[in-house]
Amino acid sequence: MFTTFIYEPEGDRAKAFAECHQQVLRDRQAHVLEVRDPRQATQLTTIEPLKQKKEHNTLQEERHRLRVVIPNAAMDKQHAYLGCSNYRRSADVPAEHTYTCTNYSAKNCVSSPRVTFSCEVSNGTGMLSLTFFTSDYEKLLKMSAPDIFRIKHTAFEAINALLRNTCILIEVGPQKALSINNVLQWVLKKIIVDDDEFGSKSKENPILANKLDDPAEAKINGNLKMAATGEA
Structure with missing residues (x-):
């Protein structure tokens, strides 16, 4: 039993396959150029088209901006703890004490x-599950991690109300598993707190903005209001 390779196939079927392959390559290249276009970073999108994307048509370097609310924050999803200053692992050591991290044998961890x-x-337009880590959560609440740590049980209702009624501007992208295991999962890349970074004319802090000035984004703004109030 043996296999024969035909390097220059002929016929209508071979021609159709060749044309299809070339079109796939052109579409892929066009998508790469679109993702790398600097203007792409300033455009708002919605959750619905992100949920419809698949592994084969998503690039690892893709970034998308969303203006969202957090309608149902749960206290048991907020985990405040003392951890290693380098590796985020929990530590059974009093705050501000220097120690050797047993997880990585790293010295001078705080x-x-x-x-x-x-x-x-x-x-x-949909729901998207995300995790905010320390630096992003500090930006979200405009509080330091020690302050959040102190009020994690006593003031969560106030935090919940703030998150439910405040529109925030975030940037999401694929998790690293996309390039490693071909698994698509959207994760938080950063909270945008400086409009100048994206060339916006507005000087208003977007984390507190509850309206969009661009008429083309009015539909997104209306969806946000429905998400915040729970209206259908």
Whole structure:
């Protein structure tokens, strides 16, 4: 039993396959150029088209901006703890004490307040599950991790109300598993707190913005209001 390779196939079927392959390559290249276009970073999108994307048509370097609310924050999804200053691992060491991290045998680690927060964000077109780590959660609440650590039980209702009624501007992208295991999962890349970074004319802090000035984005704004109020 043997296999024969035909390097220059002929016929209508071979021609159709060749043309299809060339079209696939052209479409892929066009998508790469679109993703790398600097203007792409300034455009808002919605959750619905992100949920419809598949592994084969998503690039690892893709970034998408969303303006969302967090309608149903849960206290048990907020995890405040003392952890390693280098590797985020929990530590059974008093705050601000220097120690050797047993997880990585790293010296001069400092036990620091850290926090993670898992939630679902919405803009009226769907829900997206995200996790905020310490630096992003600090930007979200405009509080330091030690302050969040101190009020993690006593003031969560106030935090919940703030998140439910505040539109936030975030950037999401594929998790690294896309390039490693071909598994698509959207994760938080950053919270955008400086409009100048994206060339916006507005000087208003987008994390507190509850309206969109661009008429083309009015539909997204209306969806956000429905997500925040729970209206159908």
